[in-house]
Amino acid sequence: MKIGQLSEATGVSIRSLRYYEQQGLIASIRQANGYRTYSPLTVETVEAIKLYLNLGLTTEQIAGFLTCVIQNKEAFCAEVMPVYERKLAEIERQIVQLNQIRTNLVDRMTALTAEQNRTICEECGANDDPKRSQS
Amino acid sequence: MKIGQLSEATGVSIRSLRYYEQQGLIASIRQANGYRTYSPLTVETVEAIKLYLNLGLTTEQIAGFLTCVIQNKEAFCAEVMPVYERKLAEIERQIVQLNQIRTNLVDRMTALTAEQNRTICEECGANDDPKRSQS
DNA sequence: ATAAAGGCTGACATCAGTGTCAGGGTCAAG
DNA sequence: CTTGACCCTGACACTGATGTCAGCCTTTAT
Structure with missing residues (x-):
């Protein structure tokens, strides 16, 4: 899944997706040509990021627990x-x-x-x- | 009245007073040495600016009516x-x-x-x- | 004469996510 | 081979009042 598709699937701009990656919120692996490739699961992660941003949290705060929340239930973190x-x-x-x-x-x-x-x-x-x- | 005195009299930092002047909110005349000189009435103007800033207005909005408000009553403007x-x-x-x-x-x-x-x-x-x- | 205090300008930083542009690769279809 | 769609990085803009610093000048007191 390339960045344009992820953007399409989530409604989040490509610019923002790159920013989230820079802030350590999402991960990508690079193809030989330098293109980012995402796991389909990243869609869920981006949806979670949208949710937390809508609560007024900063990317830094989100980064503090996102990995845990994605891997477990929120109540576990x-x-x-x-x-x-x-x-x-x-x-x-x-x-x-x-x-x-x-x-x-x-x-x-x-x-x-x-x-x-x-x-x-x-x-x-x-x-x-x-x-x-x-x- | 020099800028340090105006700052003292109003509790507004020198930096902010210069900014207000730049935004057209207050006026000063320059002495031969380049120092700003203020009329004592400027104290009232700065107090008004503080009031409007506390209402959440921007300097640009304040600039739109401050001259009128200072010269007349607010209701006239x-x-x-x-x-x-x-x-x-x-x-x-x-x-x-x-x-x-x-x-x-x-x-x-x-x-x-x-x-x-x-x-x-x-x-x-x-x-x-x-x-x-x-x- | 010198030091301290005060004034001057100009410029960068702040908060934080997003838009946008420049300049340049990559790939697929014609 | 060319065109168009898509991707890359890096960088500036924005919002807006204020803090702060550098580098320099003026005034006053010692």
Whole structure:
């Protein structure tokens, strides 16, 4: 299986596959002409890599347990859980921070809108609209 | 006011002040020796920049309305609200995505723990512990 | 005069995965 | 033999604010 086929089979770009290899995530053997050849099993490995990348793990973290996970069940690999735990803590920190920014942003937008309405009221202060007080 | 004093007064590094100037956020006049000189009012400008950066805005976005905001009230500057709106949408997208990752992560951790417990049970399957069924 | 403190520019590094391009082999079909 | 599809390596770009360093100039105090 050549790199183009692996790319086709996994939906991962050739560029990324070469990068994964460079990071020690996947292995290839070279043909005489220098072309990479992959075992069909590599497809599963790449799928696993996609999964872990989607969890926000780095290639370095993935490299730390991928071999074990591929050979055994994930639960057998003691390295996995600590990585998950650290990632979860990081994600939660980020969520808190984003929520804080979100709150600040909403507050400012509210204040801004209020201030604009006040300015408009000043401009149309001449014509007193009785309908305003009915609602 | 020289750059070291402005840095001292605002808590912003000299490096960052020079960067802000390069991005068109603050202005300085040069003395004959090439040293930057700042108006005392620049302190307020830098404080505003800090505030907007803390909202997650980029220097480019800030540059789009900072002059107006400094000269008038924020509510007077039509450029501000659209930037806030876009930023809010972006933040909320990020929060959703992080929550999705968080959920996936928690799910995997739960499954992992369950699987590990199952494995432990198999290992100690020989000694049948009657206390297990009491709880 | 000299040393210390502060200012100046320019440039590289950071995080990390991916796109993209240049320049060059390889192979199969016409 | 040529064309097109596929592969190779190496390298730069990107996102964006900041740290840091080198190399040099200015001012002030000793």
